[in-house]
Amino acid sequence: MRQGWNVMRRYRERVEARLPQVREIAYAWPVIRGNALTMVGLAIVLALVVLGVLAPVISPYPEHAMGATASEDKFQPPSLEHLFGTDDLGRDIFSRVLFGIRISFNIGVIVISLALLIGLPLGVIAGCAGGKLDEVIMRVTDMFLSFPALLLALAISAALGPALVNSMIAIAIAWWPWYTRLARGQAVSVKERPFVEAAVATGVRRSRIIFRHVLPNCLTPIIVQASMDFGSVILTSASLSFLGLGAQPPEPEWGLMISIGRIYFLTNWWLTTFPGFAILITVLAFNFLGDGLREILDPRARRI
Amino acid sequence: MGLGAEEPLLEIRNLKVRFNTYFGVVKAVDLDHLKLLEGETLGLVGETGCGKTVTALTVLKLIPSPGGNIEEGEILFKGENLLSKKEAEIRKIRGKRISMIFQDPMSSLNPVFTVGEQVSRIIALHQDLQEKEAKEKALRIFELVGLPSPGRVFESYPHELSGGMRQRVMISMAISCNPDLLIADEPTSALDVTIQAQILRLLKDLRDKIGASIMLITHDLAVVAQICEKVAVMYAGNIVEFGAVEAIFSRPLHPYTKMLLECSPGPGTRGRKLTAIHGFVPSLVNPPPGCRFHPRCPYVMDLCSKSRPGLVEFGDGHLASCFLYKQSGGA
Amino acid sequence: MQTGDVLIVEGLKKYFPVRAGLLLKTKRWVKAVDDVDFEIRRTETFGLVGESGCGKTTVARTILRVIDPTAGRLFFEGVEITHLGREEMRKLRRDIQVVFQDPFWSLNPRMIVKDIVAEPMETHTRLTKHEVEHRVIELLETVGLAKEHLRRYPHEFSGGQRQRIAIARALSLNPKFIVLDEPTSALDVSVQAQIINLLEELQEKFQLTYLYISHDLNLIQHISDRIAVMYLGRIVESGPVEGMFSNPLHPYTQALLEAIPVPDPSIKKGKVILEGGVPSPENPPLGCKFHTRCHYATQICREREPELIDTGGGHTAACHLIGAQSAAA
Numbered sequence: 001m002r003q004g005w006n007v008m009r010r011y012r013e014r015v016e017a018r019l020p021q022v023r024e025i026a027y028a029w030p031v032i033r034g035n036a037l038t039m040v041g042l043a044i045v046l047a048l049v050v051l052g053v054l055a056p057v058i059s060p061y062p063e064h065a066m067g068a069t070a071s072e073d074k075f076q077p078p079s080l081e082h083l084f085g086t087d088d089l090g091r092d093i094f095s096r097v098l099f100g101i102r103i104s105f106n107i108g109v110i111v112i113s114l115a116l117l118i119g120l121p122l123g124v125i126a127g128c129a130g131g132k133l134d135e136v137i138m139r140v141t142d143m144f145l146s147f148p149a150l151l152l153a154l155a156i157s158a159a160l161g162p163a164l165v166n167s168m169i170a171i172a173i174a175w176w177p178w179y180t181r182l183a184r185g186q187a188v189s190v191k192e193r194p195f196v197e198a199a200v201a202t203g204v205r206r207s208r209i210i211f212r213h214v215l216p217n218c219l220t221p222i223i224v225q226a227s228m229d230f231g232s233v234i235l236t237s238a239s240l241s242f243l244g245l246g247a248q249p250p251e252p253e254w255g256l257m258i259s260i261g262r263i264y265f266l267t268n269w270w271l272t273t274f275p276g277f278a279i280l281i282t283v284l285a286f287n288f289l290g291d292g293l294r295e296i297l298d299p300r301a302r303r304i
Numbered sequence: 305m306g307l308g309a310e311e312p313l314l315e316i317r318n319l320k321v322r323f324n325t326y327f328g329v330v331k332a333v334d335l336d337h338l339k340l341l342e343g344e345t346l347g348l349v350g351e352t353g354c355g356k357t358v359t360a361l362t363v364l365k366l367i368p369s370p371g372g373n374i375e376e377g378e379i380l381f382k383g384e385n386l387l388s389k390k391e392a393e394i395r396k397i398r399g400k401r402i403s404m405i406f407q408d409p410m411s412s413l414n415p416v417f418t419v420g421e422q423v424s425r426i427i428a429l430h431q432d433l434q435e436k437e438a439k440e441k442a443l444r445i446f447e448l449v450g451l452p453s454p455g456r457v458f459e460s461y462p463h464e465l466s467g468g469m470r471q472r473v474m475i476s477m478a479i480s481c482n483p484d485l486l487i488a489d490e491p492t493s494a495l496d497v498t499i500q501a502q503i504l505r506l507l508k509d510l511r512d513k514i515g516a517s518i519m520l521i522t523h524d525l526a527v528v529a530q531i532c533e534k535v536a537v538m539y540a541g542n543i544v545e546f547g548a549v550e551a552i553f554s555r556p557l558h559p560y561t562k563m564l565l566e567c568s569p570g571p572g573t574r575g576r577k578l579t580a581i582h583g584f585v586p587s588l589v590n591p592p593p594g595c596r597f598h599p600r601c602p603y604v605m606d607l608c609s610k611s612r613p614g615l616v617e618f619g620d621g622h623l624a625s626c627f628l629y630k631q632s633g634g635a
Numbered sequence: 636m637q638t639g640d641v642l643i644v645e646g647l648k649k650y651f652p653v654r655a656g657l658l659l660k661t662k663r664w665v666k667a668v669d670d671v672d673f674e675i676r677r678t679e680t681f682g683l684v685g686e687s688g689c690g691k692t693t694v695a696r697t698i699l700r701v702i703d704p705t706a707g708r709l710f711f712e713g714v715e716i717t718h719l720g721r722e723e724m725r726k727l728r729r730d731i732q733v734v735f736q737d738p739f740w741s742l743n744p745r746m747i748v749k750d751i752v753a754e755p756m757e758t759h760t761r762l763t764k765h766e767v768e769h770r771v772i773e774l775l776e777t778v779g780l781a782k783e784h785l786r787r788y789p790h791e792f793s794g795g796q797r798q799r800i801a802i803a804r805a806l807s808l809n810p811k812f813i814v815l816d817e818p819t820s821a822l823d824v825s826v827q828a829q830i831i832n833l834l835e836e837l838q839e840k841f842q843l844t845y846l847y848i849s850h851d852l853n854l855i856q857h858i859s860d861r862i863a864v865m866y867l868g869r870i871v872e873s874g875p876v877e878g879m880f881s882n883p884l885h886p887y888t889q890a891l892l893e894a895i896p897v898p899d900p901s902i903k904k905g906k907v908i909l910e911g912g913v914p915s916p917e918n919p920p921l922g923c924k925f926h927t928r929c930h931y932a933t934q935i936c937r938e939r940e941p942e943l944i945d946t947g948g949g950h951t952a953a954c955h956l957i958g959a960q961s962a963a964a
Contacts, residue, residue, distance in 0.1 A: 194735040194737050195740060195742055197733075198733055201731070201733045203724070203728035203755075203758055204758050216745040352823050497852070497891060498890060498908075500896075501894035525824075526896035527896050549900045550901070564824065568828075569827075569828070569853050570856065578832055580829045580832055
């Protein structure tokens with residue numbers, strides 16, 4: 001047993017020595033470990049991921065998440081057989097909540113990736129270019145930012161028509177300006193740093209300077225923001241679904257489930273409560289994680 | 305000039321300070337003995353990582369914790385051990401009986417308050433004065449430290465003042481309550497040379513005018529030569545040499561002190577290679593066994609890696625920790 | 636213009652606009668560099684000295700064409716580079732390199748050492764990956780580092796080692812001319828000694844020409860052949876280093892030398908101390924820019940800006956009282 005650990009440790013040391021990225025994670029781990037809230041956040045997120053991945057296997061009634069109904073069992077309160085009870089069509093809420101994890105995480109990943117894909121390069125280019133290009137990009141960004149994200153997503157979603165895909169596009173469109181503004185702010189200060197000047201003085205091409213030198217150094221606050229946004233995006237999409245604009249029945253999306261259960265809330269509280277709880281825990285977990293990320297990513301730079 | 309029978313103002317004995325980090329426990333300070341007499345200006349000299357700032361922070365118990373930890377030792381201030389005092393007692397001493405000036409005045413002054421507000425608040429707090437009286441006192445101190453138009457400076461925000469003026473404001477804050485001991489941590493490193501000259505003159509003046517005892521922390525040997533009477537040289541957490549400033553500069557005993565003096569460029573070094581100390585400052589997680597300087601020492605002997613030489617006196621208050629010299633009688 | 640000159644700076648001016656008001660109109664100009672001339676000869680070390688705000692770093696940045704001069708001309712190896720286009724300038728950049736002061740931010744924290752040192756080569760040459768890596772290892776060894784350091788990030792090194800990496804990067808294209816902007820100010824004295832020795836060795840070995848910028852007169856005295864002292868955007872005195880230090884003519888140079896502490900307790904400096912601070916470059920004094928702090932200021936100093944006067948042997952100074960001083964001497 002001890003031999004096994006030793007072999008693993010030596011292997012890990014060799015890997016660490018060769019791969020700088022692994023070393024970075026190894027240094028970060030104790031910081032993560034030291035911060036209780038971050039650990040909680042990380043644990044919850046990991047647990048959710050595992051549960052989501054295994055949803056088809058572990059949910060007692062997977063078919064209820066995919067369209068089947070069982071009307072004879074409707075409005076069953078939480079019990080051993082139906083941990084979270086059943087809804088108005090007799091479907092097992094626990095299974096639907098589990099499958100809902102998949103939908104929510106999908107939404108989070110896709111929306112944030114889209115928003116970053118648009119917003120990040122725009123912001124960095126604006127920050128580096130300065131002058132007219134900067135003005136144009138930022139004024140357009142400001143236009144988008146003048147609307148509350150939810151309202152904007154609502155409007156676009158309504159225009160595109162009620163569907164989950166449309167709501168994802170709508171939220172991404174409402175979200176990218178925040179990253180542009182963050183990125184531009186960072187870019188403006190990063191481009192003054194001596195290593196960028198050194199690159200300019202060496203004759204490095206502008207595109208390489210922007211994407212190799214400036215952009216990677218703008219990422220820290222953006223990564224923090226994006227990880228906290230994960231929760232907000234899920235919340236926003238749940239809101240859209242609640243209003244009928246996002247996921248459509250019979251998809252087991254949490255917002256939609258809350259919407260359906262709203263009418264029956266006073267008598268059958270479990271239809272809304274459990275999906276609501278799921279949203280709460282997910283958003284909290286990502287917030288904790290984001291906070292912890294901020295701690296890891298910043299002071300590390302000042303290590304020596 | 306020997307270490308007389310007068311009781312020292314500040315005496316540090318057997319101080320061990322440790323920091324817990326990912327890489328292990330950093331043995332930041334392992335200080336045998338340090339004395340500062342009343343009215344004296346002591347220079348604590350050393351390069352980055354030698355432990356001089358940590359030592360100063362320990363005097364005021366400003367070591368961050370968790371992480372930092374004073375393992376053992378005594379810091380006797382006028383006979384009382386500061387390390388055994390509670391936080392509430394130490395707070396009464398900070399700023400009032402022992403005060404500190406930091407290196408970068410811009411980050412030590414609060415940017416959202418005028419400097420006048422900041423200084424008078426301290427005065428009012430420690431001396432229990434009304435706002436108006438505190439302001440008058442502050443203005444008088446501003447004059448004392450040579451600030452032009454004290455009234456205007458009083459109403460200014462830190463960013464409106466130059467570096468030299470900000471440092472004078474810091475010094476005002478530090479002396480406002482007539483402390484017995486002033487600790488200055490690299491007070492001139494962030495300043496231009498001509499401004500540095502002004503501030504050094506000010507510190508000398510303060511010593512003459514209000515009898516301040518000063519512990520000056522710096523990496524710059526030249527600054528020490530200008531205003532200090534005694535010098536303690538630190539390396540890797542230890543004091544390697546201590547003595548009167550003339551003795552240290554004209555007859556340095558420890559190899560590190562010698563080499564430090566020789567590697568400064570100047571008019572005499574033109575045309576030749578500077579003496580460089582080869583190697584790097586050791587990690588303090590696993591400091592070298594025995595004398596911490598031995599891996600870089602040109603005079604290293606077998607004994608040096610086996611045990612650490614203690615601070616031994618070589619007459620006239622000149623102490624060094626090195627096996628090169630036999631006791632009582634110089635090299 | 637001698638044929639041995641690597642760099643010639645003529646009438647260099649760099650003004651930065653101060654925009655204020657609702658419409659952000661340009662109200663004032665910060666005259667960071669105000670009419671500077673000097674030449675740097677082949678394989679010499681030219682020291683540029685001054686305190687903060689004197690414009691020395693701005694001079695460096697204009698020479699490197701990182702910023703564009705407001706007026707004046709720059710010649711590198713006989714070619715005028717003042718308004719050279721991006722592409723032509725890029726070809727010349729192989730020969731002009733830079734080492735900055737801040738050992739922390741002068742290297743991209745997100746790039747490993749190998750990529751940092753390889754970047755100039757990747758920009759300018761068509762060497763294969765293998766050849767580039769080989770050369771990077773060679774460069775690292777030249778500056779006293781090792782192959783193991785290839786895949787590390789800058790923050791894993793000490794300040795002195797980071798400067799060595801920066802020097803390795805500067806050497807990678809076999810440049811002729813290196814601008815060194817306070818490369819050792821942030822380092823400990825013992826580390827500084829190592830770096831200075833290294834720089835001098837490299838200069839000897841590769842026949843390099845240096846523009847060395849610093850505020851440390853002791854250091855400048857050690858390594859420079861000729862120096863220029865700047866104050867508020869102008870050169871107030873320049874010449875061969877021995878003459879400047881044994882016989883400083885300009886009151887500012889004298890004050891600087893007087894202000895620098897020396898590691899000798901028997902020599903107490905501070906007999907003549909400059910009062911006040913450097914005036915803001917936005918609002919420089921009229922006449923001689925130094926007159927507000929000068930002990931010898933007379934009426935003419937308040938009215939007219941002095942020209943640089945050659946007092947023999949290449950030693951020039953800009954002061955109305957030079958004539959009087961040398962007459963009194």
